[in-house]
Amino acid sequence: MSDKFETHEMDVLVIGAGGAGLRAAIEALGQGASVGVVSKSLLGKAHTVMAEGGIAAAMANVDTKDDWRTHFRDTMRGGKTLNNWRMAQLHAQEAPERVRELEQWGALFDRTEDGNILQRAFGGHTFKRLCHVGDRTGLEMIRTLQDRGVHMGFDVYMECTIVRLLTDGERCAGAIGYWREQGRFVIFKAKSEVIATGGIGKAWPITSNSWEYTGDGMSLAYGAGAELMDLEFVQFHPTGMVWPPGVQGILVTEAVRGEGGILRNKKGERFMEKYDPKRMELSTRDVVARSIYTEVKEGRGTEHGGAYLDISHKPAEYVKKKLPSMYHQFKELADVDITKGPMEVGPTCHYVMGGIRVEAETAQSTLPGLFAAGEAAAGLHGANRLGGNSLSDLLVFGRRAGLAAAKHAKEVSTPTIDAAQVDAAEREALAPFQRQGGENPYAIHRDLQTTMQSLVGIFRTREDVQKALVELGKLKERWSHTSVEGSRMFNPGWHLALDLKSMLTISEAVAKSALVREESRGAHSRIDFPELSAEWGTKNNIVFRSGAEMGLRQDTRPEMPAELKQILAEDK
Numbered sequence: 032m033s034d035k036f037e038t039h040e041m042d043v044l045v046i047g048a049g050g051a052g053l054r055a056a057i058e059a060l061g062q063g064a065s066v067g068v069v070s071k072s073l074l075g076k077a078h079t080v081m082a083e084g085g086i087a088a089a090m091a092n093v094d095t096k097d098d099w100r101t102h103f104r105d106t107m108r109g110g111k112t113l114n115n116w117r118m119a120q121l122h123a124q125e126a127p128e129r130v131r132e133l134e135q136w137g138a139l140f141d142r143t144e145d146g147n148i149l150q151r152a153f154g155g156h157t158f159k160r161l162c163h164v165g166d167r168t169g170l171e172m173i174r175t176l177q178d179r180g181v182h183m184g185f186d187v188y189m190e191c192t193i194v195r196l197l198t199d200g201e202r203c204a205g206a207i208g209y210w211r212e213q214g215r216f217v218i219f220k221a222k223s224e225v226i227a228t229g230g231i232g233k234a235w236p237i238t239s240n241s242w243e244y245t246g247d248g249m250s251l252a253y254g255a256g257a258e259l260m261d262l263e264f265v266q267f268h269p270t271g272m273v274w275p276p277g278v279q280g281i282l283v284t285e286a287v288r289g290e291g292g293i294l295r296n297k298k299g300e301r302f303m304e305k306y307d308p309k310r311m312e313l314s315t316r317d318v319v320a321r322s323i324y325t326e327v328k329e330g331r332g333t334e335h336g337g338a339y340l341d342i343s344h345k346p347a348e349y350v351k352k353k354l355p356s357m358y359h360q361f362k363e364l365a366d367v368d369i370t371k372g373p374m375e376v377g378p379t380c381h382y383v384m385g386g387i388r389v390e391a392e393t394a395q396s397t398l399p400g401l402f403a404a405g406e407a408a409a410g411l412h413g414a415n416r417l418g419g420n421s422l423s424d425l426l427v428f429g430r431r432a433g434l435a436a437a438k439h440a441k442e443v444s445t446p447t448i449d450a451a452q453v454d455a456a457e458r459e460a461l462a463p464f465q466r467q468g469g470e471n472p473y474a475i476h477r478d479l480q481t482t483m484q485s486l487v488g489i490f491r492t493r494e495d496v497q498k499a500l501v502e503l504g505k506l507k508e509r510w511s512h513t514s515v516e517g518s519r520m521f522n523p524g525w526h527l528a529l530d531l532k533s534m535l536t537i538s539e540a541v542a543k544s545a546l547v548r549e550e551s552r553g554a555h556s557r558i559d560f561p562e563l564s565a566e567w568g569t570k571n572n573i574v575f576r577s578g579a580e581m582g583l584r585q586d587t588r589p590e591m592p593a594e595l596k597q598i599l600a601e602d603k
């Protein structure tokens with residue numbers, strides 16, 4: 032094997048170099064493990080770099096009453112209590128320490144007058160809780176983690192896409208990928224693997240997500256036999272750009288509303304008064320997205336089919352200081368000066384709450400030796416994520432995954448790589464070059480996006496989702512006939528053909544889960560079942576591989592301990 036393929040061996044293989052992957056790698060290194068980090072994009076360019084508004088942590092620097100209990104309660108209520116309560120507890124308890132640590136490693140946060148980390152308001156958070164660096168928090172986070180990790184000495188394999196996880200009996204043994212530049216295959220042999228590959232937003236056409244978001248990690252884990260959970264919960268962020276068409280979907284950070292931005296319809300009405308008079312613009316994302324959607328559908332939308340978001344009542348210098356990226360984004364992309372007038376915004380596919388099923392304490396998946404953290408993992412956010420809770424998720428559970436992966440690596444022997452699995456992965460990956468005149472991967476991607484947007488979008492019905500599943504079946508069949516031209520040297524058509532496998536697999540899991548959940552909860556809105564169901568509130572949807580078929584079952588959620596129930600019930 033080693034003479035046929037370039038092979039690297041390490042204790043812990045981290046797939047993904049965003050916040051979760053880097054934090055996992057740092058922790059595993061700190062435990063004395065040898066660590067390799069693989070990334071589809073260049074180091075420093077992972078999706079996390081785009082995060083804007085901030086990191087949620089109950090540090091109580093601005094609102095001194097804040098504490099982990101309130102953060103826990105907000106997270107559970109935001110997630111419509113479907114969250115893994117133990118993850119929500121650990122997250123709320125550990126986030127402040129993880130932010131302080133980031134600061135010690137060199138992150139330069141905005142400051143309060145007395146020199147503490149400044150915190151801003153965000154939807155669904157009772158107190159001002161988001162630690163931020165203007166609206167470029169993700170950039171600072173990635174820069175800090177990357178400096179720390181490189182300094183500590185992890186090996187980086189960038190512009191390398193993993194196409195299959197390799198197993199040794201019942202455990203994970205490594206992965207096979209290809210260098211995007213040359214198209215050559217490479218094997219990673221490792222005792223533990225951490226998946227930190229982010230989400231699946233590219234299965235929808237209007238999205239804030241980057242090209243990396245094709246659901247690879249979830250699909251890789253599923254293929255290797257791990258379980259996925261709650262994939263029906265896909266978050267549509269209420270405020271993406273709607274005009275001009277070329278920039279549709281690009282995020283307009285929630286920090287605009289956090290800093291006092293007001294939403295109005297074309298008649299000038301502040302419509303959130305109707306939908307959530309208490310929290311108004313700072314309601315949770317699911318509620319605001321549905322409100323904008325409803326205003327547009329009922330004929331009160333703006334010229335380009337959105338709502339107006341206005342921050343121009345604040346002093347221009349303040350807006351430029353607190354929202355510099357938004358100021359430049361609108362000036363350069365839409366020729367709008369947001370210090371003088373409103374922005375046009377509408378819902379955009381943003382985040383997936385579901386993903387790889389993990390244990391709260393260790394972030395281990397249901398496959399021994401395989402761990403997952405960040406957006407690729409499920410549980411923390413339940414049916415809807417609060418803004419700012421992802422960056423803190425990456426730090427808290429990235430660290431826990433790295434710790435447990437290093438421990439696991441110490442306890443097990445070196446795995447054996449199975450030549451038959453490697454050959455099968457190579458054959459499948461190269462198949463599009465063997466076919467002539469087959470299906471075009473770009474056409475399949477376009478049709479997949481149309482299907483997901485129109486049939487598995489913000490509002491869903493049984494009929495639509497059933498149609499989507501039929502369409503997905505046809506798309507899978509077409510995908511098995513894809514062909515690409517040219518060589519393996521940086522060939523975007525070939526890359527897309529491979530990414531499509533992940534997008535189709537995870538889209539099917541989303542649709543199957545959305546079909547059976549006959550209720551509306553958080554980001555999952557069923558027009559035919561508009562209410563919360565007490566019974567579904569006790570269930571998680573579990574997706575698993577059953578031969579060539581995708582299995583789905585419901586597991587009853589474990590009972591919450593009395594002390595957490597009490598915190599959740601407090602009327603605050």
Ligand SMILES: Cc1cc2nc3c(=O)[nH]c(=O)nc-3n(C[C@H](O)[C@H](O)[C@H](O)COP(=O)(O)OP(=O)(O)OC[C@H]3O[C@@H](n4cnc5c(N)ncnc54)[C@H](O)[C@@H]3O)c2cc1C
Pocket residue numbers: 046047048049050051052069070071072076077078079080081082083084085086087168169191192193194208227228229230239240241243247248282381382404405406407418419420421422423425
């Ligand atoms: C515009 C925008 C603004 C946001 N703002 C905020 C915010 O202010 N606060 C907040 O909490 N959240 C925010 N979010 C959400 C948050 O940024 C993401 O959920 C989070 O960064 C995901 O981090 P991650 O580490 O899980 O994955 P990522 O940062 O996406 O990293 C994934 C990594 O996996 C790699 N990868 C993927 N597939 C493969 C493969 N097959 N082989 C090898 N490598 C692979 C990628 O190259 C990348 O390195 C925002 C999201 C967007 C889009």
